[in-house]
Amino acid sequence: MSATPPPPAPIASRPRYARLQTRRCGAALMVADKSGAAALLALADDAPELMSKASVVLCDAAEHAPALQARGAARLLQTSSTAGLSPAIATLLGDARMGLQVFLAGAEGLIAQVQSQLLSAGVPLGAIQAEHRGTAARRMQCVHCKTVAEDVTVDPYICPGCGRSLYVRDHFSRRVGAFQGVCIDAETPGEVPESVEIRI
Amino acid sequence: MQTLKLTRKEPLSPRITRFRFEHPEGAPLPVFSGGAHVMVEMQDGPVLRRNAYSLISDPLDCSGYEIAVQREDHGRGGSLFMHRDAQPGMLMQIGPAVNLFSLNLAARKHLLIAGGVGITPFLAQLPELARLGAAYELHYAVRARDELAALPMLPDTTRLHVSGEGSRMDLDAILSAQPLGTHLYVCGSARMIETVLDTAAALGWPGDTLHAEEFLAPAPGEPFEVACARSNRTLTVGPHQSMLEALEAAGIDAPWLCRGGACGQCETDVLSCDGTIDHHDHWLEPEERKRKIMPCVSRFRGRLLTIDR
Numbered sequence: 001m002s003a004t005p006p007p008p009a010p011i012a013s014r015p016r017y018a019r020l021q022t023r024r025c026g027a028a029l030m031v032a033d034k035s036g037a038a039a040l041l042a043l044a045d046d047a048p049e050l051m052s053k054a055s056v057v058l059c060d061a062a063e064h065a066p067a068l069q070a071r072g073a074a075r076l077l078q079t080s081s082t083a084g085l086s087p088a089i090a091t092l093l094g095d096a097r098m099g100l101q102v103f104l105a106g107a108e109g110l111i112a113q114v115q116s117q118l119l120s121a122g123v124p125l126g127a128i129q130a131e132h133r134g135t136a137a138r139r140m141q142c143v144h145c146k147t148v149a150e151d152v153t154v155d156p157y158i159c160p161g162c163g164r165s166l167y168v169r170d171h172f173s174r175r176v177g178a179f180q181g182v183c184i185d186a187e188t189p190g191e192v193p194e195s196v197e198i199r200i
Numbered sequence: 201m202q203t204l205k206l207t208r209k210e211p212l213s214p215r216i217t218r219f220r221f222e223h224p225e226g227a228p229l230p231v232f233s234g235g236a237h238v239m240v241e242m243q244d245g246p247v248l249r250r251n252a253y254s255l256i257s258d259p260l261d262c263s264g265y266e267i268a269v270q271r272e273d274h275g276r277g278g279s280l281f282m283h284r285d286a287q288p289g290m291l292m293q294i295g296p297a298v299n300l301f302s303l304n305l306a307a308r309k310h311l312l313i314a315g316g317v318g319i320t321p322f323l324a325q326l327p328e329l330a331r332l333g334a335a336y337e338l339h340y341a342v343r344a345r346d347e348l349a350a351l352p353m354l355p356d357t358t359r360l361h362v363s364g365e366g367s368r369m370d371l372d373a374i375l376s377a378q379p380l381g382t383h384l385y386v387c388g389s390a391r392m393i394e395t396v397l398d399t400a401a402a403l404g405w406p407g408d409t410l411h412a413e414e415f416l417a418p419a420p421g422e423p424f425e426v427a428c429a430r431s432n433r434t435l436t437v438g439p440h441q442s443m444l445e446a447l448e449a450a451g452i453d454a455p456w457l458c459r460g461g462a463c464g465q466c467e468t469d470v471l472s473c474d475g476t477i478d479h480h481d482h483w484l485e486p487e488e489r490k491r492k493i494m495p496c497v498s499r500f501r502g503r504l505l506t507i508d509r
Contacts, residue, residue: 025404026376098378099404122308122381126406 011170015108017132022047026099028054029092030073031085031114035134036106037064043103044071055092059085059110082110082150086117093121104130109139109150116177125174136200141178142166148178154195156184165192201241201293204229204265209288212268213349216317217283218256220266221294228262232297234325235385235413238265239295239459244281251278252458254387254413255297256323256350260331265294268349270317276417276440300462301387301413303328308381310336311374313396315388316347321413322387323353341369341392371399385411416461418442419480421499427506428452429471443495452509454495461497468493468507475502 020043028050032040037058044051051072058065058078069076077088102118104111111130118128137151147161155168159181166181173180185192208220223229232255242249257266269282286292301321303310310329312322319340329336341361342348348360361369375384384405386396393412400410420440427434428447437446444466447454457465461481470477470491478501481494493500493507 023404024402027404093380096380097376098380098382098409099376100380101404101406122379124381124406124409126408127404 011172013172013174014170015111015130015172017111017130020103020105020129020131022050023101023129025050025053025101026097028101028103029089029096030054030056030103030105031059031089031110032056032061032064032104033059033082033106033110033134034061034064036104036110036131037061037068039105039131039133040064040103041067041071044068044073048072057085057088057092059106082113085110085114089114089117090121093118093123096121096123100127102128104128106133107135107137107151108132109137112139112172112177112179114177116175119174132200136198138168138198139178140166140168140181141173141176142181144183148176149181152181153198155198156192156195157181168198201239201295203291204294206286206288206290206292207264209286214346216268216270216349218266218268218350219282219286220257220264221292222264224291229265230297231262232259232324233299233302234259234328235301235303235321236297236299236324237301237321237458238267238297240267240278240282241293241295242278242281242286244277244285247277249276249278249281250459251282252460254301254320254324256320256353258327259324260327265297268317268320268323272417276420298457298463300458301385301411303334303385304383304409304411305332307383307409308335309379309383310334311378311382311384312336312338313369313374313384313386313388314338314340315386315392316342317349318386318388318392318414319350319354320387322385323350325385326353326355337374339369339374341388371396372403375400375403375405383409383411385413387413390414390416413462414460414482416480416482416497418445418459418497419478419499421478422501424500424502425504426500427504428509429506430509437499442497443493443499447495447509454509456496459496461494464494466494466496468495468509471506471508472504473500473502473506474504475500477505 030040054073055075056073137153140149140152142159145162156165159166164183167184169180171180204221205224207222212218237252237254253267256268269279271283272279338358344364361367431452435446435450437443455465457463464483478499479489480497
């Protein structure tokens with residue numbers, strides 16, 4: 001008689017997301033991409049009082065800017081790509097104080113990248129909320145050559161840095177802001193399973 | 201517990217006295233970390249008292265442990281024993297240092313807020329902060345100037361607030377001006393801690409940056425009966441006795457660490473409850489309060505309480 005193997009234990013570092021909820025705060029920072037903007041709009045409708053304290057950064061989501069302006073965002077910055085996010089957020093963090101609450105919405109890669117920047121600036125983890133919307137693509141770090149690959153959609157994937165085939169793990173580094181990719185054929189060189197699409 | 205010798209006793213303010221304990225043979229004591237406390241056992245006539253006191257000496261100084269005790273004229277008697285009966289030369293039982301209020305070393309800055317005798321845990325953290333070169337800000341609030349204790353042990357940058365002289369602490373201003381990554385530590389009366397934590401939460405400080413310590417004395421109350429299912433005994437808890445003390449007096453084993461409702465060690469399952477539990481602890485979550493009790497500080501009113509001891 002063969003017993004069913006127990007399901008693998010979930011990886012504790014795998015981020016969990018939830019709907020953005022209003023919180024009392026001294027100031028609010030909101031960041032979203034095209035798919036996440038709707039989450040910010042829903043939050044603004046739930047908690048209109050939040051918007052007068054809110055600095056909003058939209059990443060490649062210009063079409064949502066008028067709606068967020070209309071809801072009274074105190075400040076609105078726009079970037080055309082995730083690469084432009086970092087300087088915009090650094091500007092907003094310049095005069096931030098404890099009491100700042102952060103609301104992130106959109107792709108996991110955007111959430112991971114921004115959260116990593118916020119943590120290194122001293123924003124406490126407990127002040128950051130994130131709602132995942134849109135693509136299941138991940139921001140991956142190769143544990144061998146440390147290259148970070150954006151928008152990885154298949155598992156295994158080829159590391160753009162060292163060319164290894166990497167297994168997409170649920171292990172997540174908050175500091176780096178990326179999931180960990182590990183060589184899939186280290187013990188059986190050349191035996192690489194066919195890539196499958198990553199699902200949420 | 202270890203036997204230490206009381207070597208020095210000196211006033212720090214009209215109501216607060218410093219006590220120094222050393223090893224009877226001069227052996228070094230273990231180092232600790234700032235914010236730690238020890239349990240001090242006092243044989244007060246027929247009554248064995250155990251009170252927790254924050255260590256106030258430099259955590260790396262192994263030559264002795266120092267505590268500061270505020271005299272509570274209407275307390276249960278421990279602080280009065282220390283002030284009246286404890287004398288240099290006496291041997292006393294002192295527990296190991298336990299820290300439930302340590303600095304978070306990942307913080308960018310430490311905001312320390314002390315009310316009255318709540319300055320004590322910070323006195324041991326100050327040398328730690330100095331060694332780390334960490335950014336910090338110490339606020340010390342009292343009602344009247346003669347309550348200020350240990351001023352020579354405090355840095356010049358300490359901000360004193362004496363409410364009787366109109367220099368009440370402006371919490372909103374202090375908590376709104378802190379850089380990202382600041383952790384807040386508050387020690388003082390229950391009311392002060394609640395005010396500080398509520399203000400911080402209202403301003404958007406997340407719970408993972410807030411730290412508080414208050415040692416609760418077991419509240420007195422009406423005597424009550426408690427049935428101990430595992431030991432198959434029923435005890436009466438006296439009006440000035442805690443349930444934990446009643447268990448110990450009856451020889452029933454119950455673990456403990458802080459005896460002040462903060463550490464969680466003495467958490468006990470409630471098997472049945474025909475009446476009302478008066479929870480006084482800082483440990484149990486609201487949803488646990490129907491099926492658990494902290495015998496160090498909490499009491500019962502009603503017909504019968506049965507616990508798993």
